Amino acid sequence: MLRTELRKLLPYRTAWVILLLFSALLAATVAGAGGVTVNGQTLGAALYALPGMWAKLAYIAGYFSLLPAFLLIMVITDEFQYRTFRQQLIDGTSREQLLLDKLMVALLLTLWGMLSVLIAGVFFGLTRNPDATLANVFGGAAEPLLLYGLQLLGYLSIAALLALLIRKSTPAIVALLLYVWVAERLVRYFLPDAVDRFLPIKAMDMLTPSPFAQTLDTMLGPSGALAPTQAAVVALGYVGLCWLLGAFLLRTRDL
Amino acid sequence: MAAETVLELQQLTKHYGRTKAVQDLTLSVPRGSVYGLLGPNGSGKTTTLGIALGVLHATGGTASWFGQLPSASTRRRIGALLETPNFFPYLSARQNLQIAADIKQAGEADIQAALQTVGLANRQHEPVRGFSLGMKQRLALASALLGQPEVLVLDEPTNGLDPQGIADVRALILRLAAEGKTIILASHLLDEVQKVCTHVGVMHQGQLRAAGPVGSILAATDRVHLRLGAGAAPEALAQALAALPFVHDVQTLPTGACSLTLANGYSAADLNRALFANGLVLAHLSTERPSLEAEFMQIIQNS
Numbered sequence: 001m002l003r004t005e006l007r008k009l010l011p012y013r014t015a016w017v018i019l020l021l022f023s024a025l026l027a028a029t030v031a032g033a034g035g036v037t038v039n040g041q042t043l044g045a046a047l048y049a050l051p052g053m054w055a056k057l058a059y060i061a062g063y064f065s066l067l068p069a070f071l072l073i074m075v076i077t078d079e080f081q082y083r084t085f086r087q088q089l090i091d092g093t094s095r096e097q098l099l100l101d102k103l104m105v106a107l108l109l110t111l112w113g114m115l116s117v118l119i120a121g122v123f124f125g126l127t128r129n130p131d132a133t134l135a136n137v138f139g140g141a142a143e144p145l146l147l148y149g150l151q152l153l154g155y156l157s158i159a160a161l162l163a164l165l166i167r168k169s170t171p172a173i174v175a176l177l178l179y180v181w182v183a184e185r186l187v188r189y190f191l192p193d194a195v196d197r198f199l200p201i202k203a204m205d206m207l208t209p210s211p212f213a214q215t216l217d218t219m220l221g222p223s224g225a226l227a228p229t230q231a232a233v234v235a236l237g238y239v240g241l242c243w244l245l246g247a248f249l250l251r252t253r254d255l
Numbered sequence: 256m257a258a259e260t261v262l263e264l265q266q267l268t269k270h271y272g273r274t275k276a277v278q279d280l281t282l283s284v285p286r287g288s289v290y291g292l293l294g295p296n297g298s299g300k301t302t303t304l305g306i307a308l309g310v311l312h313a314t315g316g317t318a319s320w321f322g323q324l325p326s327a328s329t330r331r332r333i334g335a336l337l338e339t340p341n342f343f344p345y346l347s348a349r350q351n352l353q354i355a356a357d358i359k360q361a362g363e364a365d366i367q368a369a370l371q372t373v374g375l376a377n378r379q380h381e382p383v384r385g386f387s388l389g390m391k392q393r394l395a396l397a398s399a400l401l402g403q404p405e406v407l408v409l410d411e412p413t414n415g416l417d418p419q420g421i422a423d424v425r426a427l428i429l430r431l432a433a434e435g436k437t438i439i440l441a442s443h444l445l446d447e448v449q450k451v452c453t454h455v456g457v458m459h460q461g462q463l464r465a466a467g468p469v470g471s472i473l474a475a476t477d478r479v480h481l482r483l484g485a486g487a488a489p490e491a492l493a494q495a496l497a498a499l500p501f502v503h504d505v506q507t508l509p510t511g512a513c514s515l516t517l518a519n520g521y522s523a524a525d526l527n528r529a530l531f532a533n534g535l536v537l538a539h540l541s542t543e544r545p546s547l548e549a550e551f552m553q554i555i556q557n558s
Contacts, residue, residue, distance in 0.1 A: 004357040011346055078343070084354075086310045087341035091358040091398070092331030255310045 001093070001101050009075070009105065018071040019109075022064050023116040029060050030120050034128065048128035051140025054121055058148035058208040061117045065152050066180065068109040069159035073172045076102055076163035086255040095250045099164075103243060106156040113152045114145050147207040147228050154204040154235045155180075157242035164246045193224040200238045206231035258285035260322070261406055261437045262307060267316035269302050269461075276302040278461045280316070284439055284454070289432045291448035291469075292441040293551060294458035300441040301338050301410055303458070308335055308408065320406075331359055334399030335408035340391035344384035348375055348394050351383055352401065359402030369397035372427065388415030396424065407431060410441045425451055449547040457554050464554045472550060479523050481530075482512040482539040495533040502526065512539070 009015055034044035047056055079085040085098055118141065125137035159176055166172040180201050188196040196202055206226045226234065262284040269277040277299040284290045292300045305311035307318045309325045320329040342351045352366045370376040373393040383391065392415050399407055409428070413421045428451045432438055442448050448455060449469065456466040465472055483492050489511045496502050501518040508514070517526060523542050530537060545553075 001357065004354055007350060007354055007357070008343060008346070011350065013345070082343055083339070083341040084343060086337070087398075088354070088358060089310055090308050090330060090333075090335045090337060091355050092327050092333075092402075093358050094327040097327070252312070254305075254312055 001097060002104055005101050005105050005108075009108070012075075014074060015071055018067055019112055022067045022113070023119075025064050025067075026057075026061050026116050027120050027123075029063070030057060030124055033060065034124070044128065048124050050125060050129055050132060050136060052211075053125055054117075054141045054144040055208070056211045057117050057121050057124075058144040058151075059211055061113065061148055062151055062205065062208045065113070065155040066176070068113060068152060069155045069176060070173055072102075072106055072109060072156050072159045073163040073176065074169050075105055076160060077167055077169040077172055080167040081169075083255075089255055095255075096247065099243065099247050099250050102160060102246075106153060106160060109156055110149050110153045114149045117145060117148055143228075144208070147232060150232055150235050150239075151204045151207040154200065154207075154239055157239045158200060161242040161246050161249075164249045197224060197226050198234055200235075203231050203234040203238070207235060258287065260284065261286045261320065262439065263319045263322075264303070264307065265317045265319075267303060267306060267318060268314045269299075269306060269311065270314045275461050277306070277313075280458075280461070280463050282456050282463055282466050284437060286437050287432075287435055288454045289428065289438045289440065289452045291452035291455040292439065292458060293443070293445065293448055293455055293547075294441075295443055295555070298458040299461040300443075300458055302461075304335075304337055304408055304410055304439070304441055308333070308337060310337070331402065332404055333406045333408060334401065334404035335410075336392075336395040336399045336412055337408070337410045340388075340395035342383045342391065342394065345382060347380050347382055348386070348397075349379040351394065352379075352398055355398045356401050359404075361402040365401055365403070366397075369400045372400060373397040374423070389417060389420050392416055393420070396427070404436070406437045406439065408439045408441075411443075412440065413442075413444065413447060421447070445546070445548040445551050455547070457551060459555050464557075469547065472547075478514050478516055478543045478545065479526060480512065480514045480539070480541045480543060481526070481537050482510075484536045484538040487535060491533075492530075492535055495530055495535055498533075499526070499529055514543075 030047075034042070034047050036043045047053065079098075088098060089095065121141060122134070122137055125132055126134070129137070158179070159172075162172045162175050162179075163169075166175060184199050184201045188199060188202060191199075197206065203226060207228050209225065209228065225231075260283045264280055264282050267277055267280040268275070280299070280303060292303065294300050302311060306313045307320070307325065309330060318325055320333065323329055343354075346354075348370070349366065352369065356362070356366050367376070370379050373396050375390065375393055375397060378386075378390065383394065386394065392412065396409075396412060399409065407428075412428075413424050416424060425447065428438055428440065432451070432453075438451075440448065440452060452469055454467065455469050455472055457464045457472075483489065489507070492513065493505070493507065496505050496513065496515065501521040503516045503518065505513055505515045517523070523540055527537060527540055
């Protein structure tokens with residue numbers, strides 16, 4: 001039912017505003033960060049140096065993952081507000097299909113995020129590395145892109161769960177912000193590092209580690225963070241859990 | 256041979272906390288009927304249909320369509336408008352119908368035909384957010400008609416419509432019924448139901464108070480009016496009527512005329528014969544069929 005979801009999404013002006021804002025902010029930040037001078041040295045060369053540029057781009061893109069998450073919340077809660085979930089069920093779809101349709105939207109948004117990073121990477125890779133060819137720009141792109149995609153899908157999955165639970169856009173967005181910025185950080189404060197690294201947002205953020213993580217580890221000792229591949233397994237688990245809980249909510253509650 | 260049942264509800268119950276929205280409701284809708292589900296606001300009509308259509312979970316009991324438990328495939332054989340028209344306001348009428356058509360596997364020709372039927376073909380490219388309630392109601396009807404459903408479930412379909420719109424919907428229901436479609440019509444507008452329905456179920460406080468063909472519901476309370484011939488004593492008539500076990504609710508007018516109801520299975524002719532056997536000759540005997548409204552009020556009051 002991808003076609004049906006596209007019928008709803010493509011004419012939705014808010015969706016385009018948010019997605020273009022995401023891409024524009026990413027491009028502007030990457031362009032702007034290159035011009036930042038630290039101790040008399042411009043970051044540009046280090047930021048755009050291949051193949052490490054992709055991991056840095058993925059890290060920067062991670063700062064904007066909440067934007068597509070807000071969009072997904074709006075897309076889902078609109079269905080409750082307009083009672084179109086109810087109507088589609090009456091028209092002959094199933095509750096499981098309603099959820100799969102939204103999973104498809106989440107995957108589409110993930111694809112948009114990855115595509116934005118890819119385009120930004122190709123553009124800055126080619127223009128800021130005079131000797132670069134398309135082949136060596138792409139070299140090393142796959143893993144950071146996939147990890148970023150998984151991180152974004154993770155944020156989207158949490159957003160979808162909150163939207164299905166709360167059913168109203170503003171409270172669901174506030175709940176997401178509270179969880180990401182306040183609740184999980186508070187929980188982390190009381191938990192040892194060995195445990196809190198398995199919490200959803202922390203594990204997902206480890207998929208795109210800070211470019212300075214290695215330096216910090218050298219200076220302050222090992223942080224106990226999960227390696228991106230380990231974090232990927234944890235994140236995948238949370239993605240699956242969120243959608244399973246979402247399915248449970250849709251299946252058991254009245255529409 | 257008994258008519259095939261399209262919808263069967265067995266002891267359907269729905270509680271919202273302590274509120275009993277529907278209680279032990281059992282009814283069946285025969286194929287080809289126009290079934291009116293009557294009841295005042297809050298009587299449980301929409302909840303009942305919501306459970307039947309799978310959007311609400313029953314606390315108890317079962318609903319089955321075409322002899323099967325409700326599923327996506329059974330729902331695709333039904334066109335339904337439940338409570339309010341539900342559309343994406345930023346999409347046009349046609350775009351909204353395309354979403355429903357995708358689900359119902361209906362084609363573009365079907366969409367165009369449905370828009371023509373409800374008189375929205377010339378407004379199909381306008382966003383729904385600019386539509387009046389009446390136009391949204393028409394669009395919801397168009398959506399329900401997509402995919403050539405065998406059954407139409409229409410919950411208050413004339414809400415928001417002007418008199419011409421109401422007449423159009425009534426004509427549409429009659430036309431679809433003539434084509435053999437089964438129609439379930441929930442309404443609190445008794446006149447609307449009486450004009451189009453073959454069967455009726457009366458709901459009050461979540462319970463089904465009466466159900467059956469409209470004719471049988473009304474015939475059960477036909478009022479018989481009678482007057483004795485000149486010279487006969489009114490007291491003799493009162494005595495004779497009191498002695499007849501199939502006579503109920505006798506009302507005597509100052510003129511000496513009486514009106515009464517008869518038990519099921521008895522006719523005015525039976526009454527005439529019984530009175531004649533008692534030596535009473537009637538000068539006037541007529542039967543009056545009450546309106547559905549009067550019958551409805553009676554059922555509600557009795558419950």
